[in-house]
Amino acid sequence: GQQLNQSPQSMFIQEGEDVSMNCTSSSIFNTWLWYKQDPGEGPVLLIALYKAGELTSNGRLTAQFGITRKDSFLNISASIPSDVGIYFCAGHLGDGNQFYFGTGTSLTVIP
């Protein structure tokens, strides 16, 4: 299957700081999604991106579809304790293909 690499693997930040994470692939994707997963729960979709270069915001979250279509970025501004969780990227190659999930970035926010 496709390999999506996320970095960093984990982050420990102070409340109020901004966060940046990214996802890279060796393949070109047509769609990028970003999910957040809380312990004991299923992933919840945060942002969906459908075009190269697209920049989309959802509250304090902003994500971008990389120009090369092989990467995507997620930024969280002014982090708060409820941002704690694991963030996954997922990419889709196109019709007839499945979504592939990244390895995840674990975020810890220190009050």
Added chain:
Amino acid sequence: EAGVAQSPRYKIIEKRQSVAFWCNPISGHATLYWYQQILGQGPKLLIQFQNNGVVDDSQLPKDRFSAERLKGVDSTLKIQPAKLEDSAVYLCASSSRPRPPYNEQFFGPGTRLTVL
């Protein structure tokens, strides 16, 4: 609106035993997915249904895993016999549109399987 329901939430079995998981998707969602999420990894698709037909089962270990969605609503995933490496969280998700622009996949809470 009720979310995706899964049961049981937890299951502990010994290797070589059989186990079954149940999923009830969001009402009206035609597409249903089963994912396997091993600790520390992202979800991996096992099988995708469109109504009661299989769209993609390329990563389903068919020698031991089976899944069905007989009436296009509920679905069951079975492992028979289980191996140690099957220990994982099994997530069910549903969506109302499988093609771009993709509707959101709504995930259930998952079933955590431990194989001893």
